[in-house]
Amino acid sequence: MENSEQSAFTGTAEEILQVAERHMRAGGFDAVSFRDIATEVGIKSASVHYHFPQKSDLGAAVVQRYTARVINAVGAADNPRETVTTRIDRLIGVYRAAMLDDGLICLCCVLGAETLDLPDPVAESVNRFFEQVLAWTTTALTAAPAEPTNTSAGQIVSNLQGAMVLALATKQQDHFSSAAEGILKSL
Amino acid sequence: MENSEQSAFTGTAEEILQVAERHMRAGGFDAVSFRDIATEVGIKSASVHYHFPQKSDLGAAVVQRYTARVINAVGAADNPRETVTTRIDRLIGVYRAAMLDDGLICLCCVLGAETLDLPDPVAESVNRFFEQVLAWTTTALTAAPAEPTNTSAGQIVSNLQGAMVLALATKQQDHFSSAAEGILKSL
DNA sequence: GTCTATAATTTGATAGAC
DNA sequence: GTCTATCAAATTATAGAC
8 A cells, every 4th residue: 555646645644644644654644733733744733724624624634534545455356366365454454564564553443442532524424434345345245256264354354453552552562463474364 | 241340449449440441432532521520420530640640641541441340251261060151241241231221332342343452551551451351261261171262262242342333333233233143053 | 735823732850848 | 639820832823914
């Protein structure tokens, strides 16, 4: 999942969102401040407010941009020339790459864990992220007619999200590898 | 896992920790403020600083108190009169109760997701929580001699943590039930 | 679109009286 | 152990010039 894609945002707004996402994935919604973002982008905080008036606007935009990138990165869920394993392996790969390349876990895992304290527009965007990923995974699991599976989309997504938290908190990447292996074995 | 147990803290300090934990589980480390805690407890913020000078002291104490409660609640991991299923079901039950009773997920799931932004003493306490829960689960899986399992402690803990996030973020409790079912089936 | 300037609030933290 | 008083810094947000 590259960071330079078909985003609806360009220029300064896009730069702001990149910086904001990195901070939110590291420390949650409260870990980003308008001033910090501005400094990193090389502008003033008032200019950040021009692009995203309220912090909830910024948060929702970050989540929606992230959602589009993930859905784009996992690709088609119903390509009949692919096995279920190939498809799920691509979902796993998106998260594995994020952890290995950037040392960051899923944005919506971090925000999802603090849902109860998020502004409504942000919490709703996080909710939609999971609905979309669950829908993708459901399709990925069922589109191959003669390949019955023991696992549900929810179980796969749960497993992946939790594995990222555990790997990050214990600094042991093999918790992620182990989860990935278990998921693929269960297909 | 009742909230009124063998804590090393009593009186005002204990009350402070209870309020702080509730806020941290809802919104992360930054979601608690000395003033908010003080107001809820019925004292002034300077008094909170008396018990926990720095915020990192408060955070570490909250995590350590929580860890002791969880480890106490899951009970013995190596009782030879119990099946592996019975033991793991008790671990699941601790988290199910937390979600149903309080609507809150695991404290160390919330904090673990924002590990990169936590003060070192807090991040280390979270790390130790997971090491202890993993050790408990490992014992629970292996102590029954003739019951081989397909699942590792890491996979079980990952699965549970992720299921809580997904259930909370989508407001669909069945993601947790489904994970619990999958775990027990995998034993 | 970006800036300066500033407001209003909140935050973690400390000194010292009781 | 709790209080009053206070501080310095950070936060979100806005008004208005360029």
